[in-house]
Amino acid sequence: MPKKRLQIKDSQVKKNLKWYILRLLRLSNRTKQKLIDKLHDMYIGYWQVNNELIDINLNKITDEGLIKYSSDKYQITEKGLNALQKKEKDIKRYHTRRFSKEACASYSLWGNVGLSALEFIIGFLSGSIGLIADAIHTAVDIIASAITWVGIKINKEAQAALIGGIILCGIGVFIAFESITKISQPVEIHFQTIALVTIVINIAVNGFFSFYKFYIGGQKRSISLIADAYHTKTDIWSSVAVLIGLLGATIGFLMLDAIAGAVVSFFIIFGGYELIRESNKVMHGEDPKLEKFSKFLKTHLEVLPERGTFVSLWFFNLQEMTKKENLERVKKGFGRRFPIGLKDEDYESIYDHIEKNCLIESSQDSFRITEKGKRELKILAEMPIATNIGTQRKFMDSRKINWFAEGL
Numbered sequence: 001m002p003k004k005r006l007q008i009k010d011s012q013v014k015k016n017l018k019w020y021i022l023r024l025l026r027l028s029n030r031t032k033q034k035l036i037d038k039l040h041d042m043y044i045g046y047w048q049v050n051n052e053l054i055d056i057n058l059n060k061i062t063d064e065g066l067i068k069y070s071s072d073k074y075q076i077t078e079k080g081l082n083a084l085q086k087k088e089k090d091i092k093r094y095h096t097r098r099f100s101k102e103a104c105a106s107y108s109l110w111g112n113v114g115l116s117a118l119e120f121i122i123g124f125l126s127g128s129i130g131l132i133a134d135a136i137h138t139a140v141d142i143i144a145s146a147i148t149w150v151g152i153k154i155n156k157e158a159q160a161a162l163i164g165g166i167i168l169c170g171i172g173v174f175i176a177f178e179s180i181t182k183i184s185q186p187v188e189i190h191f192q193t194i195a196l197v198t199i200v201i202n203i204a205v206n207g208f209f210s211f212y213k214f215y216i217g218g219q220k221r222s223i224s225l226i227a228d229a230y231h232t233k234t235d236i237w238s239s240v241a242v243l244i245g246l247l248g249a250t251i252g253f254l255m256l257d258a259i260a261g262a263v264v265s266f267f268i269i270f271g272g273y274e275l276i277r278e279s280n281k282v283m284h285g286e287d288p289k290l291e292k293f294s295k296f297l298k299t300h301l302e303v304l305p306e307r308g309t310f311v312s313l314w315f316f317n318l319q320e321m322t323k324k325e326n327l328e329r330v331k332k333g334f335g336r337r338f339p340i341g342l343k344d345e346d347y348e349s350i351y352d353h354i355e356k357n358c359l360i361e362s363s364q365d366s367f368r369i370t371e372k373g374k375r376e377l378k379i380l381a382e383m384p385i386a387t388n389i390g391t392q393r394k395f396m397d398s399r400k401i402n403w404f405a406e407g408l
């Protein structure tokens, strides 16, 4: 099977083209051909530069007074600079509002309350033990995190985790018992479609929250959010079991729903066991959450030299600059989006890698990309990466280019 090549379509570029042109012109005045060359460089050749699309944009922003054309070159106007500045302020505001620890924790809490309520209602209406079990699971998870939270506040984390763990195990055993009884006397599921939609919504929302918590937890280096993200990730599997049970019941295997209930109870008991184990570790002076977090941190820092090299070279490929200028741009366009919050010493690993491999060379007081660096850029762009939720994709895509360009 031929390997699928990376290709970026006009539609993926269109929305941001205006801003790219303004950013490139802020760096220096350029002829139309130079502008086209730079846009080609931004996409490392993966976008077939569409001249017509560029003409439309150039005419439009000239009419808006953001750029002007004189003696063969385009240049950005005062109005254009202001528009760009406003855009950058908006991006910054967006980041501070959406990407705070508190916002993430509270969205996740209210999201879970909503999901649990929805599952309870649909669970009782449809008679699905799987759905009811999953609703109880979500509800006890909320209670367990509340107890943990109080425990941290009053400095009795180990005791709080122990209490939470025992509650989880007790409820898990109760649901297991109920489900196993129902396996021999299965009941028909009503409102099958609504029940299926409910559990699919649950899986989607939990998938989103797992990703969101990994992201914010990493960016803010929050140990508790990362632990929570891992938990949410396991919760998804419990909901998938419910989905399979409901699908089975829909095509006539009624007992599958009861089996799903038993699977959910296993996840609850397992969660309780984890909490009890955690409590035991804390009592012995260990910090299990920190251990998990360190592992998470390590996996991301391991790939930093490669990912960061791509972004740093991407800027050097667009223009010669000093290392300091390059670092500032990498921080702005990449650091803000990297799955973990980066410190100054983390960035050093990037430049070590670049210099050791001769990917840039000095020219007067600044640096430019070498031929070897250009080849490396192409290789890194096509490199597959694994995401937190287990899917794989290529490192470079149009969305990433947009992020990096925020540093321009």
Ligand SMILES: [Zn+2]
Pocket (backbone or CB within 6 Å): 137, 141, 231, 235, 271
């Ligand atoms: Zn759970």
